[in-house]
Amino acid sequence: MKITDVEAIRLQLPTVDERCDGTQDTLVVRVYTDEGVVGVGEVDSSPAVAKAIIDAPMSHGIARGLRLCVLGENPLDVARCWDKMYQGSIFFGRGGAAQQAISGVDMALWDIAGKVTGQPVYRLLGGGFRSSLRAYASILFQDTPQQTHDLARSLVEQGFSAAKFGWGPLGTSEAMDLAQVSMARKGLGDHADLMIDAGICYDTVTAIKRAHQFAEYNPFWLEEPLHPDNIEGYARLASVSPVRIAAGEQDTTLAGFAALLDAGVAVVQPDVARVGGPTMAVQIGRMAANRHRMCVNHSYKTGISIAASLHFLAALPNSSLLEYCVEQGPLRQTLTRETFPVVDGYVQVPQEPGLGVTLDEEVVARYRVA
């Protein structure tokens, strides 16, 4: 069995704005084989940048597009293909957009491996610790605390037992921060878990202060309060925070996650569409498990990433929560025929061969960037 082509397809809504809402566009990857089996994956990056990294021609041996790195390889040699992409892109890669682009190809290779062997991907990753994950609703803070409150209440009414609010107006003032978090808690009630995503808005001193102030509202974690390069700040914050610190969605490498764990972060959040696909996501998760920390996915893209997240999380002992984006964008909601419904607060891990997703080709055609 040989890889005959790799296709990177940009999808984009008619309007894209500055909100940190990753559901406005995406990059879908298809890997084709000489036996007719096709794998599908997704990249969370700047889609145009990641597509260029996949399509790029040869510059020299360690500067070539990912497509050239894997053409002619056996798609079942997933680790070998991963290494060929990593080594073939050393010149411009070793993390960042190149690692994000590798994710989409790797995801598609696991999809092929599952389809060929008749197994769901999680089983090929080592087998399942659980068949469903508790979904936490993930959405942005609303413009006003009252709007955040009303949204929190509606999420509980939809059956979620946990919700995360992030970015938006957080960080504009102390008064706004405390009003947003207190109203989120009020809307959720005392029995649902509240996660706060600060969206890189604080310096270290402010983050330490907010962690103590937010503790009154009993958050499950405080996410990404600091710039991803501020590892020293994470170490200072984690050593004094009364609240779990979560981070990692901007990181793409094993070394980056090791640094966060060294700094004392309680929850690492690899995005399977950024860190190098399921191959690397499970390695990051196991590294966290070895240090007795939690691993929870970051994921804000389409059903492809939801499925891939469910598979790698199911294969880990330290992952029982699923980030479940509840933005109502059409790519997020309709690209895959599978909708991954939340039932009594849980989402089932797919049991079909491969990732267990089917693309709606009409949706692909509608949003495809020519």
Ligand SMILES: [Mg+2]
């Ligand atoms: Mg986040």
